[in-house]
Amino acid sequence: MKCAVIGLGQFGKAAALALARNGVEVIGVDEDMELVDDIKDEISLAVRMDATDEGSLESHGIGQVNVLVAAIGANFEAQVLTVVYAKKLGIPKVVARAMTPVHARILHLVGADEILNPEEEAANRLVQRLLIPGISGYFELAESFSVVEIDAPAGTVGKSLLQLDLRRKFRINLVAIKHRSPNPDGTSMREEFNPVPSPDDRIRFGDVLALVGSDLDLASFMAEFS
Amino acid sequence: MKCAVIGLGQFGKAAALALARNGVEVIGVDEDMELVDDIKDEISLAVRMDATDEGSLESHGIGQVNVLVAAIGANFEAQVLTVVYAKKLGIPKVVARAMTPVHARILHLVGADEILNPEEEAANRLVQRLLIPGISGYFELAESFSVVEIDAPAGTVGKSLLQLDLRRKFRINLVAIKHRSPNPDGTSMREEFNPVPSPDDRIRFGDVLALVGSDLDLASFMAEFS
Numbered sequence: 001m002k003c004a005v006i007g008l009g010q011f012g013k014a015a016a017l018a019l020a021r022n023g024v025e026v027i028g029v030d031e032d033m034e035l036v037d038d039i040k041d042e043i044s045l046a047v048r049m050d051a052t053d054e055g056s057l058e059s060h061g062i063g064q065v066n067v068l069v070a071a072i073g074a075n076f077e078a079q080v081l082t083v084v085y086a087k088k089l090g091i092p093k094v095v096a097r098a099m100t101p102v103h104a105r106i107l108h109l110v111g112a113d114e115i116l117n118p119e120e121e122a123a124n125r126l127v128q129r130l131l132i133p134g135i136s137g138y139f140e141l142a143e144s145f146s147v148v149e150i151d152a153p154a155g156t157v158g159k160s161l162l163q164l165d166l167r168r169k170f171r172i173n174l175v176a177i178k179h180r181s182p183n184p185d186g187t188s189m190r191e192e193f194n195p196v197p198s199p200d201d202r203i204r205f206g207d208v209l210a211l212v213g214s215d216l217d218l219a220s221f222m223a224e225f226s
Numbered sequence: 227m228k229c230a231v232i233g234l235g236q237f238g239k240a241a242a243l244a245l246a247r248n249g250v251e252v253i254g255v256d257e258d259m260e261l262v263d264d265i266k267d268e269i270s271l272a273v274r275m276d277a278t279d280e281g282s283l284e285s286h287g288i289g290q291v292n293v294l295v296a297a298i299g300a301n302f303e304a305q306v307l308t309v310v311y312a313k314k315l316g317i318p319k320v321v322a323r324a325m326t327p328v329h330a331r332i333l334h335l336v337g338a339d340e341i342l343n344p345e346e347e348a349a350n351r352l353v354q355r356l357l358i359p360g361i362s363g364y365f366e367l368a369e370s371f372s373v374v375e376i377d378a379p380a381g382t383v384g385k386s387l388l389q390l391d392l393r394r395k396f397r398i399n400l401v402a403i404k405h406r407s408p409n410p411d412g413t414s415m416r417e418e419f420n421p422v423p424s425p426d427d428r429i430r431f432g433d434v435l436a437l438v439g440s441d442l443d444l445a446s447f448m449a450e451f452s
């Protein structure tokens with residue numbers, strides 16, 4: 001797979017490096033020579049150029065990639081032009097970041113196949129974690145239906161999964177249990193991960209439960225056992 | 227709950243607004259008057275000030291919040307000082323963003339309770355989605371163990387969950403099925419979400435499966451049925 005990353009700021013650089021680590025052929029582009037220099041030993045090709053120079057994009061082989069990640073930030077005009085030219089060059093998949101829903105809509109209209117807003121998504125996930133104490137992970141599968149990782153509520157400690165009967169009582173699926181226990185030398189904690197919990201497993205104090213269910217059902221479960 | 231957000235860039239502003247939408251009392255701080263002005267009608271209190279002014283933080287009541295989100299970006303010194311002063315003021319929970327693992331380590335050492343790197347996390351999630359075609363969602367529960375949303379592989383279409391026997395054969399938990407079907411008027415698609423799939427449910431073409439399992443087991447499942 002061949003991928004172009006346009007804009008090597010925090011997001012673009014992280015994407016370029018992660019792709020390269022996974023064996024993808026990456027062409028990185030930025031108009032800032034320092035950023036191009038920093039990354040050139042870690043990806044296939046790093047080019048200092050203005051991404052809004054259509055001829056330059058083509059002559060550097062950008063048109064031959066399977067995926068282009070448009071990671072320019074503040075300069076919206078350059079971001080839009082990048083997406084437009086990428087589609088003109090026939091690149092099958094263009095992923096673009098957008099600062100706001102309006103920017104996202106515009107980028108969709110000019111051809112972006114997928115839109116991301118890293119800061120907004122991270123902020124929303126953080127807020128979920130802050131609003132519900134004991135939540136250490138949160139991922140929305142659908143409107144009001146999510147995967148959450150929560151500290152085992154007090155009322156569940158010592159009970160077996162069979163007793164809790166989460167599926168029937170709460171329509172909640174317990175997909176994994178993380179158990180923290182002190183290392184044998186007693187100087188640090190280690191984490192045991194149980195991805196296939198069985199009915200006789202008991203919840204222990206300090207366990208983190210990975211649960212899937214509707215937000216309402218998850219809330220009733222936590223209310224019942226807190 | 228009372229929350230302070232220091233730095234109203236993309237991430238800070240999104241966090242402040244999301245908290246306020248959820249009824250949290252939010253104090254937003256930035257040294258840029260324009261950003262303070264933009265947000266002042268949507269949160270409890272917006273203050274233009276230098277967050278590294280300890281006295282100023284205290285006199286604006288920052289010390290009374292339950293959670294402080296340190297969302298300053300490029301100015302690392304200001305970010306570090308913000309975390310240090312927040313802990314000095316006795317704020318129980320301080321969440322800080324960090325640009326790199328080294329920055330994260332430093333912020334942890336000076337007292338940050340939780341570290342985020344929105345751009346890096348988004349980039350890693352994007353790369354997962356790009357590397358495995360048909361993945362529309364990805365969330366890591368633990369090292370090499372995740373929740374994925376994938377287009378139903380060709381080989382599963384028409385089969386029932388009982389036949390697929392995912393749990394026993396692949397140690398995979400199918401937690402939900404999203405089914406896309408045309409609206410009755412035939413002009414658009416609607417999505418049906420099945421959060422409690424039963425053994426007789428059959429996979430239909432175009433379904434998106436939400437699966438939980440180890441990366442290896444998920445890969446074998448996809449290899450078997452693609």
Ligand SMILES: Nc1ncnc2c1ncn2[C@@H]1O[C@H](COP(=O)(O)OP(=O)(O)OP(=O)(O)O)[C@@H](O)[C@H]1O
Nearest residue numbers: 007008009010011030031032050051072073074078
């Ligand atoms: N016309 C252009 N051609 C090439 N690169 C560009 C162009 N315009 C901007 N860039 C580069 O895009 C990168 C990201 O843009 P910018 O710094 O504005 O966004 P950001 O939101 O701060 O990014 P991040 O959050 O990823 O750090 C910068 O490194 C910048 O040099």
Ligand SMILES: Nc1ncnc2c1ncn2[C@@H]1O[C@H](COP(=O)(O)OP(=O)(O)OP(=O)(O)O)[C@@H](O)[C@H]1O
Nearest residue numbers: 233234235236237256257258276277298299300304
């Ligand atoms: N000492 C300070 N006191 C108050 N606010 C500050 C201070 N230093 C920086 N800020 C503010 O922090 C905000 C975020 O910082 P910056 O713009 O450097 O980060 P960023 O990575 O571009 O942020 P984002 O990705 O969230 O847009 C800016 O709005 C800036 O004005």
